[in-house]
Structure formats: C-alpha cells, structure tokens
Amino acid sequence: MAPKYTVSYFPIKALAEPIRLLLSYGKIEFEDNRISSEEWPKYKDSMPMGQMPTLQIDDKVYYQSNAICRYLAKQMGLAGANDLEAMEIDIAVDSIHDFRLKVGPAHYETDETLKAKKYEELTAETIPFFLKKLEARAAANNGYMALGKLTWADFILTGIAGYLKLICHQDIFAENPNLKSVVDKVLALPAIEAWYAKSPKCDF
Amino acid sequence: MAPKYTVSYFPIKALAEPIRLLLSYGKIEFEDNRISSEEWPKYKDSMPMGQMPTLQIDDKVYYQSNAICRYLAKQMGLAGANDLEAMEIDIAVDSIHDFRLKVGPAHYETDETLKAKKYEELTAETIPFFLKKLEARAAANNGYMALGKLTWADFILTGIAGYLKLICHQDIFAENPNLKSVVDKVLALPAIEAWYAKSPKCDF
Numbered sequence: 001m002a003p004k005y006t007v008s009y010f011p012i013k014a015l016a017e018p019i020r021l022l023l024s025y026g027k028i029e030f031e032d033n034r035i036s037s038e039e040w041p042k043y044k045d046s047m048p049m050g051q052m053p054t055l056q057i058d059d060k061v062y063y064q065s066n067a068i069c070r071y072l073a074k075q076m077g078l079a080g081a082n083d084l085e086a087m088e089i090d091i092a093v094d095s096i097h098d099f100r101l102k103v104g105p106a107h108y109e110t111d112e113t114l115k116a117k118k119y120e121e122l123t124a125e126t127i128p129f130f131l132k133k134l135e136a137r138a139a140a141n142n143g144y145m146a147l148g149k150l151t152w153a154d155f156i157l158t159g160i161a162g163y164l165k166l167i168c169h170q171d172i173f174a175e176n177p178n179l180k181s182v183v184d185k186v187l188a189l190p191a192i193e194a195w196y197a198k199s200p201k202c203d204f
Numbered sequence: 205m206a207p208k209y210t211v212s213y214f215p216i217k218a219l220a221e222p223i224r225l226l227l228s229y230g231k232i233e234f235e236d237n238r239i240s241s242e243e244w245p246k247y248k249d250s251m252p253m254g255q256m257p258t259l260q261i262d263d264k265v266y267y268q269s270n271a272i273c274r275y276l277a278k279q280m281g282l283a284g285a286n287d288l289e290a291m292e293i294d295i296a297v298d299s300i301h302d303f304r305l306k307v308g309p310a311h312y313e314t315d316e317t318l319k320a321k322k323y324e325e326l327t328a329e330t331i332p333f334f335l336k337k338l339e340a341r342a343a344a345n346n347g348y349m350a351l352g353k354l355t356w357a358d359f360i361l362t363g364i365a366g367y368l369k370l371i372c373h374q375d376i377f378a379e380n381p382n383l384k385s386v387v388d389k390v391l392a393l394p395a396i397e398a399w400y401a402k403s404p405k406c407d408f
Contacts, residue, residue, distance in 0.1 A: 048337075049299055049302070049337055050333070050337075062291060062295065063295060064294065064295045064298040064299065066294065066298060067291050067294035067295045067297075067298055068291070070290075070291065070294060071287055071288070071290070071291040071294075074287045074290075075287070083275055083278045083279070084275070086274075086275070086278075087266060087271050087272070087274065087275040090268060090270065090271035090274060090275075091266065091267060091268045091271045093271075094268040094270060094271055095253055095268065098253070098255075098268075101305065105309065129254070133252075133253055133254075
C-alpha cells in the first residue's frame with residue numbers, strides 16, 4: 001500500500017505551499033490538513049517543535065519545510081544531478097529564505113511607529129537589494145533559480161511568492177521579469193495547474 | 205592538483221566555524237581568510253549576496269553556510285545513508301538555526317529598552333523552550349543531534365556553540381548534559397583537536 005501523506009499548516013500558502021506543490025508535481029496524493037489560527041493552540045503542543053508545517057508520512061511526522069522539500073525534490077529528480085548541483089540549489093533556496101527572514105519581522109511588528117521605521121529602511125535598501133540579486137540570479141539561470149533548469153528552488157519561490165508580496169508591501173515581480181518567469185513556468189506545469197484548479201483560494 | 209579551498213569570514217567562529225570544522229574533519233587543507241569588521245566594507249560588494257561566510261573552491265565562490273556544510277558533509281559521509289536520513293539531519297540543523305534566528309535579533313538590538321524587553325521574553329520562554337527541545341533530541345539520539353550517530357548536524361551545533369552562548373547571555377550547556385555531550389564528542393575528534401591546537405582563539 002502506498003504511504004499516506006498529510007500536510008498540516010494554517011489555511012494559507014506561505015511555508016507549506018512549496019511542500020504541497022512538490023507533492024502535486026510528483027502526483028503524490030496527500031491530505032491537505034488546514035488548521036485555523038483559532039484551532040491552532042489546541043494542536044501546538046502536539047507538533048515536534050511547536051510549529052507547522054509538518055509532513056506526516058504514515059505514522060512519522062517530519063518538520064522543517066526546507067528539509068521536507070529537499071527530501072521530496074530528491075524523489076522527483078528536482079534536487080540536482082550531483083553534490084555540486086545540489087549545493088547550487090540549496091544556495092538559491094537559502095537566499096530566497098534570507099529575503100523572507102529579513103522582511104518578515106517588520107510585517108509582524110505590533111508597534112506602529114517601529115513598523116513604519118522598519119519599512120522605511122526595507123523599502124529603501126533591503127528589498128531592492130534582494131530583488132536585484134534574485135532577479136540577476138534568475139536572469140543568469142534562464143528564468144530558473146538555479147542550474148538553468150527546473151529545480152525545487154523554483155517551487156520554493158513560487159510557493160511563497162504571495163507571502164513575499166504580502167510582507168514586502170509591493171508586487172515584487174512587477175519590475176523583475178526573470179523572477180516572474182520562474183513563477184509563471186511553475187504555475188504552467190500541468191500538475192500545478194491541476195492543484196490550483198482544486199485547492200482553496202488564498203493570495204499568500 | 206587538489207582544488208584550493210578558501211573560507212572567508214569575520215575573525216570569529218559563528219557561521220563559518222562549522223565549515224572550518226568539516227574541512228578539518230575531512231583533512232582538507234584550506235586558507236582561513238579572516239576579514240576584520242574594519243576591512244569588511246571594502247570586500248562586501250565582492251561577495252555574491254554581500255554576506256559571509258563564503259567557500260571558494262578554485263575560482264568558484266559558494267555561499268550560504270548550510271549549503272556549503274551539507275555539500276562538504278556529503279563528501280565525508282556525514283550526511284546520512286539515504287534520503288530519509290538526510291532529511292532527519294536537515295531537520296536537526298534547521299532546528300538549531302531556528303533557535304539562533306529567534307535569539308539573534310535581540311543581541312543586535314541597539315535600543316537598550318527594547319533589548320531588555322526582548323531578553324525578558326527570551327529568557328522566560330523562547331530560550332528554555334528551544335533548549336528543552338534540543339536537549340530532548342540529543343538525549344533521544346545517543347548524545348548526537350540526529351540518527352544516533354555522528355553527522356554534520358553535530359558540527360553545526362559545535363561550530364556555533366560559543367555564538368549561541370553569547371547571544372543567549374547564558375551557558376546553554378550547563379543544564380543540558382546531552383547537548384554538551386554532542387559538542388564534547390566533536391571536540392574530542394583528533395582532527396578537530398588538531399584544528400583547535402592551531403586556529404586563532406575566539407570564544408564565539
């Protein structure tokens with residue numbers, strides 16, 4: 001019998017969406033377990049690090065979204081042909097997450113004065129810096145994030161694209177055609193089109 | 205001719221030390237290029253993402269410390285025997301870095317009032333939470349971070365142990381014997397003893 005896969009996360013895309021996209025790409029059936037913020041306190045203590053997403057495979061619960069994505073990508077031939085290629089993909093993935101981690105704290109800042117100050121710096125420096133670097137990477141890689149071909153780094157960017165727009169307070173793809181091309185190519189994959197035809201709608 | 209390896213970083217352990225430890229473990233000679241904070245602005249623009257550490261292998265510069273460590277670990281048989289094992293190690297590594305990323309911003313906070321407030325929460329909740337989880341992981345894995353055996357996750361913890369103590373404002377190993385055992389075992393490896401016999405002294 002095929003193993004049973006369950007993805008648990010909030011009812012948004014964000015960090016779980018790359019996992020859902022990779023499973024969809026690999027035509028692996030999975031339970032899409034969406035836990036609302038209201039229900040979350042009930043479940044938090046049962047999660048290995050008090051966090052989601054998790055991927056349960058039969059009885060075993062795995063966590064850390066990148067670890068899960070890298071594992072799935074290996075099963076699907078999206079993780080590079082050798083160790084050097086795998087490293088190039090990892091570099092791209094971690095650079096995308098660095099961008100997210102630099103901007104995220106401002107989005108969750110509750111002090112409005114501090115928040116405005118943080119976004120002032122982010123909008124003037126950090127966001128343009130990362131977008132320039134990531135756009136250049138996509139341009140140098142034929143509209144992919146690494147190796148000039150489809151890899152799981154493209155699924156990471158596509159999965160968290162809406163979340164990045166949300167926390168950056170801007171359409172990060174508007175002036176970055178090569179980054180946009182990464183996302184467009186993933187979204188045009190038949191298995192991903194099929195996923196979005198049936199999955200709950202959410203912008204981020 | 206053997207490839208030439210150069211590690212570039214500030215003159216501290218922190219994120220470069222796991223790379224240096226893995227190279228030492230693999231008996232790979234490398235240039236230990238330490239750039240002071242004063243010199244750093246001169247070099248910043250030449251780094252792929254304006255960041256260090258980097259690992260240069262001959263003419264090619266790689267970045268993102270985890271990507272580099274994972275690559276090196278594969279060459280040294282420290283990255284798991286199969287894809288599921290590799291994922292378990294990645295989960296451990298990312299959990300250690302999550303801890304670092306939760307505490308780090310408080311360490312760099314320049315507003316003293318905000319800093320004190322952040323450390324109040326960290327000391328009461330976040331730091332004990334992560335230490336409990338990581339100690340339990342080490343206990344369940346025979347004094348290693350994953351798989352009950354030596355992997356590159358142990359090199360990550362050992363390399364950033366001093367940095368974690370610095371940013372946590374406490375000896376995180378004092379009451380966590382299994383975590384301490386992870387570090388002790390790595391430090392007792394002959395190749396690592398040899399590295400610390402010759403490398404510049406620094407606590408973090």
